[in-house]
Amino acid sequence: MAVSTSSVITLNINGEKHTLPVDHRTTLLDALRERLDMTGTKKGCDQGQCGACTVLLDGRRAVSCLQLAVAAENREITTIEGVAEGDRLHPVQQAFLDLDGYQCGYCTPGQICSAIGVIEEHAAGWPSAVTGDVRPEAGPPELTAEEIRERMSGNLCRCGAYVAIVDAVARAAGTAAGPAGTEEAAA
Numbered sequence: 784m785a786v787s788t789s790s791v792i793t794l795n796i797n798g799e800k801h802t803l804p805v806d807h808r809t810t811l812l813d814a815l816r817e818r819l820d821m822t823g824t825k826k827g828c829d830q831g832q833c834g835a836c837t838v839l840l841d842g843r844r845a846v847s848c849l850q851l852a853v854a855a856e857n858r859e860i861t862t863i864e865g866v867a868e869g870d871r872l873h874p875v876q877q878a879f880l881d882l883d884g885y886q887c888g889y890c891t892p893g894q895i896c897s898a899i900g901v902i903e904e905h906a907a908g909w910p911s912a913v914t915g916d917v918r919p920e921a922g923p924p925e926l927t928a929e930e931i932r933e934r935m936s937g938n939l940c941r942c943g944a945y946v947a948i949v950d951a952v953a954r955a956a957g958t959a960a961g962p963a964g965t966e967e968a969a970a
């Protein structure tokens with residue numbers, strides 16, 4: 784008996800359900816872009832290296848090129864098309880606009896989704912690789928420029944807009960990360 788290599792799945796994207804047949808090998812990124820015409824999520828390397836395809840899965844950032852669409856059923860998927868509230872931009876989107884956190888814009892949807900995740904991870908008290916004191920009693924680290932660069936290091940920007948990206952994340956987080964741009968480093 785032949786084994787089926789496709790299934791009909793339902794994806795919950797930005798609060799809406801989408802039912803579609805997919806080959807089991809289809810990545811979430813390709814399902815979004817090629818099957819559902821949601822092209823806000825970008826394909827860069829297609830192998831988990833650049834972060835251009837970052838979305839939020841149950842509120843946590845994930846590179847959609849390394850997720851199978853069939854494994855994303857029953858997850859809350861948020862893409863760049865779903866972060867604004869109607870005409871009101873998400874604070875991270877607004878900060879990127881106000882501070883020119885981009886040049887060509889290709890990496891920007893992934894940067895913004897990742898930044899939303901960073902701000903929530905920091906608010907939850909998660910340390911990063913550059914956090915000096917990781918003892919629970921030390922409390923959450925200050926979201927400095929160094930912390931932002933480290934936490935955003937999975938998102939590459941070929942245009943090198945890192946200085947403004949760090950400033951935008953800092954503004955959106957409501958912190959005084961200070962003059963973030965003395966070094967090129969978000970990646």
Ligand code: FES
Nearest residue numbers: 827828829834848
């Ligand atoms: S396209 Fe997914 S990480 Fe580069």
Ligand code: FES
Nearest residue numbers: 886888940941942
């Ligand atoms: S703005 Fe062009 S790749 Fe980042």
